[in-house]
Each structure stands twice: as structure tokens, then as C-alpha cells.
Amino acid sequence: MQKNEFISLMERYKQVHIIEHLRTLSSEDERDFLNNVSDMNFELTFSLHERFSSENQRPIKYEKIEPPEVIDLETADREQKDTILNTGEKTIAEGKTAVTIVAGGQGTRLGYPHPKGMYPVSPIKGKSLFQINSEKILALSLRYNVKIPFLVMVNPENRKEIEGFFRKNRFFGLEKENLFFFTQEMLPSITPDRKLVLKDRTSLLSNPDGHGGSLKALWQSGLIKKIEDLGVTKVFYCHIDNPIVKVDDPLFLGWHIREKANFSLKVVRKRYSGEKVGNFVLADGKPRIIEYIELPDELRDRKDSRGKPVFWAGSIGIHFINTAFIKKINSNGFALPYHRQVKKAPEGISPEVKEIWKFETFIFDALPLAGKVCCLETLREEEFAPLKNSEGEDSPREVQKAMLNFYRKQMSDRGIDVAEGVKVEISPLANLEKMNLPSIITEDTYIE
Numbered sequence: 001m002q003k004n005e006f007i008s009l010m011e012r013y014k015q016v017h018i019i020e021h022l023r024t025l026s027s028e029d030e031r032d033f034l035n036n037v038s039d040m041n042f043e044l045t046f047s048l049h050e051r052f053s054s055e056n057q058r059p060i061k062y063e064k065i066e067p068p069e070v071i072d073l074e075t076a077d078r079e080q081k082d083t084i085l086n087t088g089e090k091t092i093a094e095g096k097t098a099v100t101i102v103a104g105g106q107g108t109r110l111g112y113p114h115p116k117g118m119y120p121v122s123p124i125k126g127k128s129l130f131q132i133n134s135e136k137i138l139a140l141s142l143r144y145n146v147k148i149p150f151l152v153m154v155n156p157e158n159r160k161e162i163e164g165f166f167r168k169n170r171f172f173g174l175e176k177e178n179l180f181f182f183t184q185e186m187l188p189s190i191t192p193d194r195k196l197v198l199k200d201r202t203s204l205l206s207n208p209d210g211h212g213g214s215l216k217a218l219w220q221s222g223l224i225k226k227i228e229d230l231g232v233t234k235v236f237y238c239h240i241d242n243p244i245v246k247v248d249d250p251l252f253l254g255w256h257i258r259e260k261a262n263f264s265l266k267v268v269r270k271r272y273s274g275e276k277v278g279n280f281v282l283a284d285g286k287p288r289i290i291e292y293i294e295l296p297d298e299l300r301d302r303k304d305s306r307g308k309p310v311f312w313a314g315s316i317g318i319h320f321i322n323t324a325f326i327k328k329i330n331s332n333g334f335a336l337p338y339h340r341q342v343k344k345a346p347e348g349i350s351p352e353v354k355e356i357w358k359f360e361t362f363i364f365d366a367l368p369l370a371g372k373v374c375c376l377e378t379l380r381e382e383e384f385a386p387l388k389n390s391e392g393e394d395s396p397r398e399v400q401k402a403m404l405n406f407y408r409k410q411m412s413d414r415g416i417d418v419a420e421g422v423k424v425e426i427s428p429l430a431n432l433e434k435m436n437l438p439s440i441i442t443e444d445t446y447i448e
């Protein structure tokens with residue numbers, strides 16, 4: 001951004017303290033500063049600030065919250081499942097799917113000094129989340145003999161490091177032409193009294209615009225057009241922090257197609273009624289994910305006649321989304337709503353700033369806009385072990401434990417016994433059906 005352009009923007013929004021700061025910078029620092037702010041959407045932050053300042057921000061109240069329809073794979077019959085699986089496999093083999101993994105978050109809770117996708121999470125090989133997911137895509141491309149575009153969402157601050165990591169690791173065996181990085185928008189954070197905040201001498205405090213920003217960035221980057229030109233009509237979406245996700249799951253895809261859905265999701269049973277996950281519900285007749293605080297206590301704890309929780313479905317950030325739907329929600333401005341997060345000011349900034357507002361969008365807010373949605377229940381131990389925190393629940397320790405159980409289960413499903421305390425890690429590239437495996441594993445083993 002040009003200096004004059006930036007100054008007039010700051011004048012327009014009465015950010016005198018920022019203009020004054022800019023005047024104290026050396027020409028080199030000034031260049032860095034202007035460079036750092038060039039991708040930020042100031043207009044959006046100020047207009048959101050105005051809106052959130054004037055609105056009464058209580059959680060939305062719905063007239064009627066009901067349990068939604070969820071497909072339970074256990075009750076579907078074998079023949080039906082096989083047909084649905086075939087549809088999914090055929091669609092993948094025809095090159096109609098792409099995979100988007102979002103890795104633009106700041107990973108604050110984990111506190112790892114690099115992008116979260118670089119975290120060496122696998123229990124024996126220490127493979128990173130990026131490697132595990134890339135290998136899953138490579139395995140699918142080989143299995144179905146097809147190119148699957150892999151779209152990785154990054155943010156302007158972590159893009160360079162993530163691209164460098166892929167390059168250094170030779171794209172984990174993927175063809176470079178099928179790998180696309182796209183950058184989400186950054187929004188400056190702001191104080192409740194409408195002041196931008198300096199992070200350090202050459203940058204402003206800012207945040208990526210949430211995982212929902214992927215639907216905007218996929219569109220604005222031109223990637224939707226590009227993959228549609230390649231024949232893709234459906235995008236598998238997941239978060240980088242879940243190493244046991246079934247990437248581009250053909251069965252899930254088959255259901256998505258069968259139900260003629262525009263947007264699909266997988267859910268798991270909540271561990272306890274107040275678990276801090278988004279609840280999948282029908283709110284005033286529309287499918288939505290609502291936060292645990294939006295679900296009244298009485299509903300949260302409600303049981304059916306068999307004593308089972310009525311609102312049990314927790315969203316886990318796994319979706320199929322039609323490219324036509326992504327196009328639609330961008331056709332008249334970006335349709336997803338922005339949420340305000342009120343955060344304690346981070347350390348290292350001016351002590352006068354006590355609180356900041358961050359604005360974000362959430363992927364699941366596409367649900368009520370989608371018309372037809374399809375929801376599939378899956379088992380936590382088979383598909384969901386998110387790396388979120390440095391300690392306790394969802395920490396590296398817990399994720400590795402879940403991964404080991406996940407691999408152990410794959411062995412026991414094949415009649416292979418893994419001795420107590422022994423670790424097994426399975427490469428996503430391993431073709432277990434064609435391997436000659438022992439009937440018992442007695443020492444730590446990596447299967448590739």
C-alpha cells in the first residue's frame with residue numbers, strides 16, 4: 001500500500017495515533033509497516049465495529065430448537081451402503097473432487113512456535129500434520145488414479161513458512177501442479193473505543209478472518225473457477241489439526257450426493273452435555289450449529305424416553321461443499337456473518353489497551369444458507385482427535401493416544417494382535433490389504 005493512500009485511510013477513520021507513529025519510522029521500517037498492512041481489510045473492521053457497538057450483543061434467541069436429522073451409518077443396510085460408497089468412489093475417480101484444508105489459524109492455545117500444521121504429531125515417525133494429510137491425498141490419487149487438487153488455506157503471516165515447509169519436504173510426494181496455497185483475509189483487531197492497536201513498531205495487531213474466510217478466499221483467489229475448469233464440483237473441507245480425519249471420504253461423498261446436498265457435515269456424540277463444541281440443531285426450522293452458550297440448559301440436558309441426550313450432535317469441522325454453493329454465497333457480497341470475539345489484550349502491546357475485539361466468520365454458518373444439507377454421524381475414535389491445547393484435553397499427548405488407538409483398531413479389525421504397551425503407526429500410504437502382516441505385533445512398529 002502507498003503511504004499517502006494509507007494516511008488518508010487513517011484520516012478517514014480518525015486514527016491519529018497510527019499516523020503519528022508512522023511519522024516516527026525510518027524509511028526502512030515505514031516500508032515494512034506499509035507492507036505488513038497491505039493485505040488488511042480496514043473498511044470491513046471499521047464497519048463491523050460500528051455495527052457491533054450499536055447492537056445489543058446477546059446470544060441469538062431462537063423460538064424453537066429441535067433435534068435435526070442425522071444419518072446413522074450403523075442402521076443403514078449393507079446394500080444401501082455399498083451403492084452409496086460406489087457413487088462416492090466413482091465421483092472421486094472421475095476427478096470431481098478437490099480437498100481444502102484450512103491452516104490459517106493462529107494456534108494460540110497450542111502455543112507451538114511454528115504454524116500448527118508443522119507440528120510433529122505422529123507417535124512413532126513424528127510426521128507433521130501437513131505430511132499426514134498430504135500423504136492421505138497422495139494415497140487417494142494413487143488408489144483412484146486421479147488428480148485431486150489440494151487447496152491449503154494459509155494466512156499472510158504464516159504463508160511463507162508453510163510454503164517453505166512443503167518445498168523443503170518436496171511437497172510430501174504430491175505433484176506440485178495439484179497443490180495450491182491460498183491466503184485468507186486479515187482483519188485488524190480494534191479496541192472497544194475504536195482504535196487500531198500497534199503490535200510492534202512495524203505491524204498492527206490483526207487476526208485472520210476465521211475458518212469461514214476460506215469460502216471467501218477460495219472464491220476471490222479464483223481457485224473455484226480453476227478447479228471447476230478441471231471438472232471439480234465438490235470440495236472436501238477439513239481442519240489441519242485433526243490427524244485422523246478421513247480425507248475425501250467416499251462414503252460421506254456418496255451420502256452428500258444421494259441427499260442432493262449443497263453442504264454436508266459430520267458430527268460426533270458429545271462427551272458430556274456441556275462439552276464446548278458447536279451443537280448441530282434445527283433452529284427455527286433451519287439447520288445450524290449453535291454454540292454451547294446458545295443452547296439453554298434445559299435443552300442441553302434434555303433426554304429422550306430411553307434416557308439418551310436429545311441434543312447430542314457436536315460439529316467437528318468436516319464438510320463436503322458444492323463449488324456452485326461457494327459461488328452462490330459470494331455472488332452478492334460475502335454471505336457469512338461476522339462474529340465478534342472479545343479478548344484480553346495480548347502481552348507486549350501498549351498497557352493502556354486492556355481488551356480487543358476480533359472479527360471472524362465460521363464455516364458452519366453456511367449451513368442455514370445451504371438449502372439442502374446432509375449430516376452423517378461418525379465415531380470420535382475413528383475420525384476426530386483435534387490438536388488444540390498444549391496440555392490436558394486435545395493436547396499432543398491426548399492426540400497421540402487417540403492416534404495409537406486408531407491404528408491399533410485397524411490392526412485388530414484385521415485380526416492382528418498388538419501387545420500391551422506396544423505402539424503401531426500406519427502410514428496413510430500403506431496398502432494394508434496387500435500386505436503380509438504378522439498375527440501379533442510385539443514391538444513398536446511403523447507400517448508403510
Ligand code: UTP
Pocket residue numbers: 102103104105106107108109110116153184207208209210211213238239240241388
Ligand atoms: P481453531 O478455531 O481451533 O483455531 O481452528 P486455531 O488457530 O487452530 O487455534 P486457536 O483458537 O488460536 O488456539 C480450527 C481450524 O480452522 C483453521 C485452523 O488453522 C484450524 O485448522 N483456521 C482458524 C483458519 O484457517 N483460519 C482462521 O482464521 C481460524
